[in-house]
Amino acid sequence: xxxxxxxxxxxxxxxxxxxxxxxxxxxxxxxxxxxxxxxxxxxxxxxxxxxxxxxxxxxxxxxxxxxxxxxxxxxxxxxxxxxxxxxxxxxxxxxxxxxxxxxxxxxxxxxxxxxxxxx
Amino acid sequence: xxxxxxxxxxxxxxxxxxxxxxxxxxxxxxxxxxxxxxxxxxxxxxxxxxxxxxxxxxxxxxxxxxxxxxxxxxxxxxxxxxxxxxxxxxxxxxxxxxxxxxxxxxxxxxxxxxxxxxxxxxxxxxxxxxxxxxxxxxxxxxxxxxxxxxxxxxxxxxxxxxxxxxxxxxxxxxxxxxxxxxxxxxxxxxxxxxxxxxxxxxxxxxxxxxxxxxxxxxxxxxxxxxxxxxxxxxxxxxxxxxxxxxxxxxxxxxxxxxxxxxxxxxxxxxxxxxxxxxxxxxxxxxxxxxxxxxxxxxxxxxxxxxxxxxxxxxxxxxxxxxxxxxxxxxxxxxxxxxxxxxxxxxxxxxxxxxxxxxxxxxxxxxxxxxxxxxxxx
Numbered sequence: 001x002x003x004x005x006x007x008x009x010x011x012x013x014x015x016x017x018x019x020x021x022x023x024x025x026x027x028x029x030x031x032x033x034x035x036x037x038x039x040x041x042x043x044x045x046x047x048x049x050x051x052x053x054x055x056x057x058x059x060x061x062x063x064x065x066x067x068x069x070x071x072x073x074x075x076x077x078x079x080x081x082x083x084x085x086x087x088x089x090x091x092x093x094x095x096x097x098x099x100x101x102x103x104x105x106x107x108x109x110x111x112x113x114x115x116x117x118x119x
Numbered sequence: 120x121x122x123x124x125x126x127x128x129x130x131x132x133x134x135x136x137x138x139x140x141x142x143x144x145x146x147x148x149x150x151x152x153x154x155x156x157x158x159x160x161x162x163x164x165x166x167x168x169x170x171x172x173x174x175x176x177x178x179x180x181x182x183x184x185x186x187x188x189x190x191x192x193x194x195x196x197x198x199x200x201x202x203x204x205x206x207x208x209x210x211x212x213x214x215x216x217x218x219x220x221x222x223x224x225x226x227x228x229x230x231x232x233x234x235x236x237x238x239x240x241x242x243x244x245x246x247x248x249x250x251x252x253x254x255x256x257x258x259x260x261x262x263x264x265x266x267x268x269x270x271x272x273x274x275x276x277x278x279x280x281x282x283x284x285x286x287x288x289x290x291x292x293x294x295x296x297x298x299x300x301x302x303x304x305x306x307x308x309x310x311x312x313x314x315x316x317x318x319x320x321x322x323x324x325x326x327x328x329x330x331x332x333x334x335x336x337x338x339x340x341x342x343x344x345x346x347x348x349x350x351x352x353x354x355x356x357x358x359x360x361x362x363x364x365x366x367x368x369x370x371x372x373x374x375x376x377x378x379x380x381x382x383x384x385x386x387x388x389x390x391x392x393x394x395x396x397x398x399x400x401x402x403x404x405x406x407x408x409x410x411x412x413x414x415x416x417x418x419x420x421x422x423x424x425x426x427x428x429x430x431x432x433x434x435x436x437x438x439x440x441x442x443x444x445x446x447x448x449x450x451x452x453x454x455x456x457x458x459x460x461x462x463x464x465x466x467x468x469x470x471x472x473x474x475x476x477x478x479x480x481x482x483x484x485x486x487x488x489x490x491x492x493x494x495x496x
Contacts, residue, residue, distance in 0.1 A: 030347075031159035033447040034420050034454075052476065054422050056158040056351065056447050078420075 001089075002105065003114035004065050009089055010108065016071055018093045021053075021062065024118050026088035029055040032081045037073040038095065044070060046104060051094050053084065065108075067100040129175035130268045130325040131332055138343050146241035148176040151345040158347035162449040165314060165352055166490070169274035170344035171335050174313075178244025179264040179322060180251065182235040190235050193256040194228070199371065199394045201381035205230045210294045210309050212379050215250060220370040220399030223250070225361050227320075229296040229309055236296070236307065238269070238320070240361045268328035273318035273352070276340040278495060281308070281319055284334070288319070293494035302334035313349065315356025315492045354455060355448045357414060357487030363425060364412060364443045364457055370396070372403040373459065375412040375487075380404065411465040414485035415442060415456040415473070421480055422446050422454040423473040429460055430472045433479050439464050442473060448489055455489045456482075 002010045007025035010017045026032070034054040044050055044064040051062035073095045077083055083092040099105065109117060126149040135142060140151030151173065153161060164170055184190045191203040200213035210229035214222045224243035229236045239247045244263070251261045272280060281288040285299040288308065296309040304327040312318040323331050335341050350360070359365045365374045382388050386401050394400075417423050422445055429440035445456030456473075464471060467486050472479040 030153070030157050031447075031449075034422060036421065052421075054447070056449070057347065059422075059424070081420075 001111060002108035003111065003117075004108055005117065006063055006065070007118075008062065008065050010065055010105075011093075013096070016096045016098055017066070017068075018096050019065060020093040021084070021088055022114070023088050026085050029053065029057070029060060029084070031056045032084040035077040035081045035084065035094075037075070037078065038070050040070055040073055042070045044068060044097070053081075062094060064097070066097070066104040068098040069100075070095050070097050072096040127176075129173055130328040131173045131175065131270075134329050134332060135173065135343075140343070140345060143346075145346060146176050148241065150176060151343070153345035153347045154343050156342070158345070158351060159449045161342065161344045161348035162351050164342050165274045165344055165348060166316060166450050167274070168340040168342070169272055169276040169280055169318070169338075170314075170348070171332060171341055172271040172273065172344050172349055173268070173332075174271050174320070175268040175328070176241040177269055178237075178239040178241065178247060179267055179269060180237045180239065180244075180248060181262045181264060182237065182251065182255065182259055183233065183262070184256065184259040187230065187233045189256065190233070190259060191230075193259050194235055195384070195390060196393055197250065197254055197395065198226075198228075199380045199384050199397070199400060200228075201383045201390075202228065202235070203390070204381070204383065207232060208296055210296050210311060214365075214371065214376070214379070215247065216371070216394055216396040216400065217367055218395050219368075220396035220403065221367040222361070222365045222369055222371060222374065222376075223247075223367055223395075225359060225365060227309070227311065231296060231307070236322075242362060264322070266325050267322050268325055270321045270323060270328065270332055270335075271312050271318060272321065272335055272341070273312045273314040273316045273344075274340075275317060275493060277316070277318040280335065280338050280341060291495070293317075293496055302331055304331050306331070310495060313356075313358055314352040315358070315488055315490055316352075317493055317495045351446060351449060354444050354446060354457065355450055355488060355490040356492065357457065357489065359412075359457075360444055369412075370400055370403055370408065372400065373408040373410055373412065377404060408462065410440070410459045410461055412443070412457060412459055413465050413467075414487040414489060415445070415458050415471075415482050416485040416489070417454040417456065417473065418481040418483065420453065421475055423456045423475055423480070423482065427456075427458075427473045427475055429458060429482070430474060430479060431464060433472050433481070436472075439471070451489050455485075457487070460484065
């Protein structure tokens, strides 16, 4: 699993990337009450706002970690946003995407690097 | 962002930190926004059992003079409420008005024997004290109480918790005030709050505040609750947050607060007018206003927060209002909001649209409160 400075994680699965937010990010957000997911098939560029996530406190955006295409979204989050707090690095993935430029992955951190980053 | 060292601390600061609170700057104080369980659980706990809130940042002021009659009549020169008619041991909601008929601050005032005990908002308290010292009769003493904490215990179990400490609490109804002895500590209690639940607001000396709070928290039904849940609780209860839902440019008729202006101060009443902006507010009470504060219930799941513009059509159309408070209501289980809409769109059930992130989302004008009040009558 790789981690970004935007507190997202990426996990490779069948040549695509599964993307979610970290346990640390979920704790900072507080109770998540609303998730708005992108349309499947959307072409995105790195840093595009692709997901809106609202907690009891505030609205935040989740950015596309790399260039690519959204191939699948986790529709279960729309009905049960609290999943993001319950299992952010597991069940509560947000979307799957292709990666157009694998070199964009080079800057991402491993688990140890991320733990150091948030300290 | 101001340096946190500039922030004032309440007498309960150390306890908040010990309890694991997340402290944030609020109205010049370092205040607990939430504890470990988080806003949602704290909110639900308050509605199910009881929560203790530190509201020591609020201003506490005592007005005294030669007689109750004199104090009350003088205070009536600043507020459109019936002060003189307040019985000993009773409290009322009110507000300072300004010359243009707007609301300068909202407040609670209580009669304690011959004196008036006033609780005002933290952000306005300095200006409120100046206002009272300047405008009240010169022989009235305006004493800002800076050596007392203010603690609220709110929720359906609050009555039993307090009555077990002092049985005299049992005789108190909503908006009664009394002196109680809780855990050996003398306090000034009112049966009121800011959550829509039964409960008490308790003024206690700063030396005794922590001991009393620990005694309350020792009860299995009682948990500490932060300002985050305080906000969602008051929003569901349809209660105004000063500076957001009402302000210096909002008159009480627009703010749907006419219930708080008693007949005796209105046109035709024995003590009609005589408060700042009466020339604006009294006619508005007769003729109504062009906009009104209403409840707003988004139909989808997306919260509509403060500042969201409200339209009269799903596309095109006109801006006819604005959200002034909004978020997720843990007890309602969905988004809830309050805001102002043009009077012709203010009827309960009216379909309107809020623009969130460039999209028009459906909402309906809703009755306030969103959660029925649970006061002890």
